[in-house]
Amino acid sequence: AQSVTQPDIHITVSEGASLELRCNYSYGATPYLFWYVQSPGQGLQLLLKYFSGDTLVQGIKGFEAEFKRSQSSFNLRKPSVHWSDAAEYFCAVGGGGATNKLIFGTGTLLAVQP
Amino acid sequence: DVKVTQSSRYLVKRTGEKVFLECVQDMDHENMFWYRQDPGLGLRLIYFSYDVKMKEKGDIPEGYSVSREKKERFSLILESASTNQTSMYLCASISGTGGAYTFGSGTRLTVV
Numbered sequence: 001a002q003s004v005t006q007p008d009i010h011i012t013v014s015e016g017a018s019l020e021l022r023c024n025y026s027y028g029a030t031p032y033l034f035w036y037v038q039s040p041g042q043g044l045q046l047l048l049k050y051f052s053g054d055t056l057v058q059g060i061k062g063f064e065a066e067f068k069r070s071q072s073s074f075n076l077r078k079p080s081v082h083w084s085d086a087a088e089y090f091c092a093v094g095g096g097g098a099t100n101k102l103i104f105g106t107g108t109l110l111a112v113q114p
Numbered sequence: 115d116v117k118v119t120q121s122s123r124y125l126v127k128r129t130g131e132k133v134f135l136e137c138v139q140d141m142d143h144e145n146m147f148w149y150r151q152d153p154g155l156g157l158r159l160i161y162f163s164y165d166v167k168m169k170e171k172g173d174i175p176e177g178y179s180v181s182r183e184k185k186e187r188f189s190l191i192l193e194s195a196s197t198n199q200t201s202m203y204l205c206a207s208i209s210g211t212g213g214a215y216t217f218g219s220g221t222r223l224t225v226v
Contacts, residue, residue, distance in 0.1 A: 009154070034214060043118075043204055043217035044157075090156065100145045100164075100208045101172075102215060106156035 002027050004093050006105035013081050014113045021076040021108050023091035033074040034092040034102065035065055044090060050074065061085070086112045117141070120205050120218035127225050133192040135221050137205030144210030146188035148172075148180065151202040151220070160203075163188055164210065195225045 005024045013019055025031060032051050036044040048059025055067040065076045074091060088109045094102040121136040139146065145164050149157040149172075159172030161180040169180050177199060181189040188207075192199055202222050206215040 036215075036217075041220070041222075043219045044206075044215075045217070046214045049214050100210070100215075101147075101159065101162065104149075104157040106154060 002093070002103050004091050004103050004105035006089075006091055006108050008108045009106070010109045010111070012111040012113060015083050016080050019076075019078045019081045019085070019110070021089050021091075021110070023074045023076065023105060025072050025074065025091070025093040027072075027093050027095065027103075029095050031093045032095060033065075033067060034094075035059065035063070035074075035076050036090045036092065037061075038088045038090065038107075040087075047076070047089075081110075081112055083112045083114065086110055118205055118207055118216050118218040120203075120221050122221050123219065125221060125223045127192075127195050127223065129196060129225055131192075131195045131225075133195050133223065133225075135190040135192075135203055135205075135223070137188045137190070137207075137218055138186050139188075139207040139216070140186065141207070141209070141216075142185065143207040143216075144185070145208045146182065147206045147208075147215070148178075148188065148190045149204045149206065150174070151204055157204065160190065192223075195223075197225050199223065200225045 003026045034049045035047040038044045050057045050067045088107045090107045091105040092102045118139045147162040148160045163169045163182040179191045205218040
């Protein structure tokens with residue numbers, strides 16, 4: 001079955017510390033992978049996406065993610081977290097095609113301590 | 115930039131009412147989606163459409179219907195609202211050639 005797992009429901013980091021949010025997927029074909037961020041009361045904003053090529057993907061706001069096929073993972077990283085990064089983060093997987101359906105993880109809520 | 119507009123940010127409706135949630139996108143996207151978002155459950159697909167007048171059920175279509183009479187507009191209909199449909203509803207669109215979803219700001223619906 002196709003699925004996305006974000007094992008960490010809630011993470012707290014100190015401002016300036018590094019961050020890694022985990023994402024594991026199960027998908028039968030070559031996946032398209034995405035990370036979205038959601039600020040309170042808002043819609044989802046795309047951080048970065050992986051379709052093919054270089055497995056290390058750079059996104060907006062200083063985020064990056066690495067696709068590891070052997071581990072079925074697409075973890076999100078940031079070297080130094082800012083207070084404004086506090087939000088909920090969603091990983092998603094899809095295969096493109098005519099419908100472009102995505103499967104989303106349950107999200108990781110990030111809190112940033114001063 | 116693509117813009118996806120959801121007509122209402124907050125709605126309060128009574129049990130049994132028929133509720134319409136509207137979504138409009140301005141970039142000629144073929145595919146449009148309705149999700150509901152609940153704490154701990156992430157985003158769950160209700161319905162999607164890949165062309166005008168075309169629709170397909172997602173993972174949780176029960177109690178909902180949709181309408182897509184024009185390419186830019188995708189409406190979600192709650193035929194008879196119930197309290198378990200209290201949720202955040204998110205609309206998204208994407209070009210038929212692929213890319214990434216663009217989301218609206220969401221509609222927080224409360225059914226009392």
